[in-house]
Amino acid sequence: MRDDRQSPFRDAHSDRTTARHVPDTPQSRSPAYRLAFADDEFLCRDELRPVRLQLELLKPQLLLDEQGIDSTIVLFGGARIPDPAHKDKARTQTLAELSAFYDEARDFSRLMTEKSIASGGRDFVIATGGGPGVMEAGNRGAADAGGHSIGLSIVLPHEQAPNLFVTPELSFNFHYFAIRKMHFLMRARAICVFPGGFGTLDEMFEALTLIQTGRMERVPFLLFGRDFWERVINWDALADAGTISAEDLDLFRFVDSAAEAVELIENWEPGPPRDRIPGRD
Numbered sequence: 001m002r003d004d005r006q007s008p009f010r011d012a013h014s015d016r017t018t019a020r021h022v023p024d025t026p027q028s029r030s031p032a033y034r035l036a037f038a039d040d041e042f043l044c045r046d047e048l049r050p051v052r053l054q055l056e057l058l059k060p061q062l063l064l065d066e067q068g069i070d071s072t073i074v075l076f077g078g079a080r081i082p083d084p085a086h087k088d089k090a091r092t093q094t095l096a097e098l099s100a101f102y103d104e105a106r107d108f109s110r111l112m113t114e115k116s117i118a119s120g121g122r123d124f125v126i127a128t129g130g131g132p133g134v135m136e137a138g139n140r141g142a143a144d145a146g147g148h149s150i151g152l153s154i155v156l157p158h159e160q161a162p163n164l165f166v167t168p169e170l171s172f173n174f175h176y177f178a179i180r181k182m183h184f185l186m187r188a189r190a191i192c193v194f195p196g197g198f199g200t201l202d203e204m205f206e207a208l209t210l211i212q213t214g215r216m217e218r219v220p221f222l223l224f225g226r227d228f229w230e231r232v233i234n235w236d237a238l239a240d241a242g243t244i245s246a247e248d249l250d251l252f253r254f255v256d257s258a259a260e261a262v263e264l265i266e267n268w269e270p271g272p273p274r275d276r277i278p279g280r281d
Contacts, residue, residue, distance in 0.1 A: 012037065056179040060152070060172045064187070067169060072127040072150065072187045073112050075105060076203045077134025077194030077224075101194050101224055102137045108192065108258035109141025109149070112265075117147050124189060125150060130162040130171060134194040139165035152180050181206060190220040190265050195228045211251055212244075218251070220268045222261050226254035
């Protein structure tokens with residue numbers, strides 16, 4: 001990415017190129033001589049963590065701005081949920097049954113991308129974690145509609161390349177989970193959570209907490225698959241115990257189909273802002 005603004009100073013690209021072709025001497029071979037911004041070993045030092053955090057925040061922000069992305073529809077969901085065409089290879093019978101949500105995520109993303117294209121492609125852009133399963137289904141649905149979509153990947157020991165349906169210019173990779181989750185939510189017009197595991201639960205509860213505590217504006221928050229979510233989380237028990245307020249259960253809605261989700265988003269009326277934790281002065 002180049003900065004095309006006029007400047008009287010020599011640009012960093014030119015100096016990096018020049019520095020690669022200086023005479024080979026003990027001094028020029030020394031790590032100390034490397035340009036700081038072109039020195040991978042230096043940038044990976046523990047002391048440079050604040051700089052790396054800032055870079056991970058800035059790079060996607062600048063590129064999304066350049067691509068004209070104003071708002072997103074965020075999809076969270078399990079990487080292990082298979083395409084129904086391959087559900088016979090699922091690890092468990094439950095995963096095979098949950099494969100129906102792959103199709104729902106794909107259909108939902110197609111419908112929302114059609115809406116995005118009709119509005120100029122700047123809003124309602126599908127954003128996923130860039131991986132397989134529900135994430136692949138989301139990016140695939142956007143591709144079905146002929147639109148673009150975002151993939152926010154993260155480096156993990158067992159992960160492969162981003163799924164092939166992410167728009168290449170909108171495919172990002174992260175080291176820091178926290179910065180990745182910020183980018184999921186910074187442009188979110190709606191948050192849609194499909195069945196998943198620890199990662200999905202982490203993303204869901206962090207987003208709910210931000211809305212509950214007034215740190216984020218209320219947006220449509222849809223949990224796909226009432227049966228799944230009511231089996232894995234006893235929501236009413238949390239309210240009965242007083243660890244959350246009964247009104248916190250109104251922060252999200254259960255849906256079971258793509259059409260139902262689209263209707264809720266199109267007809268959504270925001271509730272009052274949450275400027276404090278209920279019950280706390």
